[in-house]
Amino acid sequence: MRMSRVHGGGLHVVADYSEAPPFSFQNQSPSFTVFDLDGRFAGLKLDGFYEPEKRSVALSPKGAELFLAERLVPDLPKGSTLYGRIMPTAEPSELPDPAALAALGEAMMEGAGGVTVGAHMPAAYTYLGQFIAHDLSQMRDEDPACPTLNWRSAALDLDSLFGPVDRHLQPVRDTCLSAGLRLGKTHGPNAGFDDLPRTRQGEAVIADQRNDSNLGIAQFHVAMTRFHQAVASRFPHESEDEQRSITRQHFQAVVLFDYLKHVIDPVVYRDVFRNGRAVVRPDSSFDKEPFLLPVEFAAACFRFGHSMVRSEYMTWGRQNGGALARLLELTHLGGGLEDGRLPADWVVHWPNLAGGGQNAPIEAARIDTHLAQKLFRLPDWMFPTEPGCEIASTANLAARTLVRGRTVLIPNAQDVAARVARSLQGRPDLAVLENWQIDHQTTCLVSKCLNAGISYGERLRERTPLWFYTIREAEHFQGGQRLGPLASRIVMETIHAAIQATPNGIVDAHNRVCFEPKSELGGRGRGPFGPDDCPFALHDLIATQQKAS
Secondary structure, three states: OOOOHHHOOOOEEEEOOOOOOOHHHOOOOOOEEEEOOOOOEEEEOOOEEEEOOOOEEEEOHHHHHHHHHHHHOOOOOOOOEEOEOOOOOOOHHHOOOHHHHHHHHHHOOOOOOOOOOEEEEEOHHHHHHHHHHHHHOOOOOOOOOOOOEEOOOOOOOOHHHHOOOOOOOOOOOOEEEEOOEEEEOOEOOOOOOOEOOEOOOOOEOOOOHHHHOOHHHHHHHHHHHHHHHHHHHHOOOOOHHHHHHHHHHHHHHHHHHHHHHHHOOHHHHHHHHHHOOOOOOOOOOOOOOOOOOEHHHHHOHHHHHHHHOOOEEOOOOOOOOEEHHHHHHOOOOOOOOEOOEOEHHHOOOHHHHHOOOOOOOOEEEOOOOOOOHHHHOOOHHHOOOOOOOOOOOOOOHHHHHHHHHHHOOOOOHHHHHHHHHHHHOOOOOOOOOOHHHHOOOOOHHHHHHHHOEOOOOOEOOOOOOHHHHHHHHHHHHHOOOOOOHHHHHHHHHHHHHHHHOOOOOOEOOOOOEOOOOOHHHOOOOOOOOOOOOOOOOHHHHHHHHHHOO
């Protein structure tokens, strides 16, 4: 049979029997003999289930994608993987036309630019979330006929911090090297080592160039660099590997006990923490099959952070505020650096964004369908694309995100919710948006797009793109303060699995949290820890890195 390249095109799959399998075998995983493109034998057992009415076996994408990764893509970049899936890919004919999605993205501009409504969550969590996203996933705009590669490891292992740097990038001046990581010097009066290390032209010399896409994520990368340097200075007799392990574990603790507690529905958070995963790799074992990041997470649900970005931060540094447009400019490609370096007066004062100062921190924007106005007209340099890419040639982040979901063939949110509900089996029941609630209280233009007919006779509100559903259910069920039930489940379980997939991570193979906070870093308490504990939080990480500056 012939399969798409995403699921192993060109493979010859031969069943080990010529007739329908015996009745007793029909609910078991069938066995196949598999030959790859050049005819080599490759015995493989692919997950699937027999469909007697079709006299065929439906294969799960996981088995085929693993085979593809191991046999047909031998030159994968080191540390990269394919993406996994919660449910099989949608057929292109089942998905909305890119033009309809782009129109919805444009319609979301209506009403943008008003007063930002806060989410009762410090603004620093916006950029912590972006840092997590970059550490787990890198999806490039490439030929959609090719398998979608994840250029990161899929584990929450800080490969975006500790990973290799392009050899042609060499910092040529004004850097400080400590514990194997560099910091760059800022420009102007009161200059210090508060920037990313940069070349003379200002290009960031870091493992993931996306961490120089805006000043918020760049400054968080600096904070993580400083935190690791603080770990090394407080534990000088530990090996380099052990120092990195301490850094990873404390960062994972921030994510598990603090970040997720802020953004996840409390019912879902407690269920996964206590009972383990039900949807994303519920087997809790990565010994035989590596963890593949679900594309539903990477291209849809975890992009909820777009809506948390503020149009303006009234207090950014010690003496100045910052508009979002300026934060985008103060990067290498943004053109706002001075002599290839960050102006010293634009170094973030973390208490303004994370708390711990005399005044309450700035809040992140609510998670809803209202994005900051600047995100609808982003600079072209932020979106390099490859020939043949289907992603819309638009600077509208909402439109690009919607079209991205179609490009990687993510089914509509209603189908994803049905699959998740079956996997949960009432643990707990999954609340879903009714069709009329999808466009309830949206703007006129958004409602018009959601109710427009699409090619197969239904409307977008009945077959809703997963990303739009994610931010809409947060708005409906949680008032924009955190994620709704479906996205909470996918995000919580994916990050939980990504922590477990990390060697020496703080979640073990039995879903137990095994973490020993270091008092030298501000950690507190002794395990075992439960869902109500917070032995190490973002403000602890920020305080530790500030002492190292």
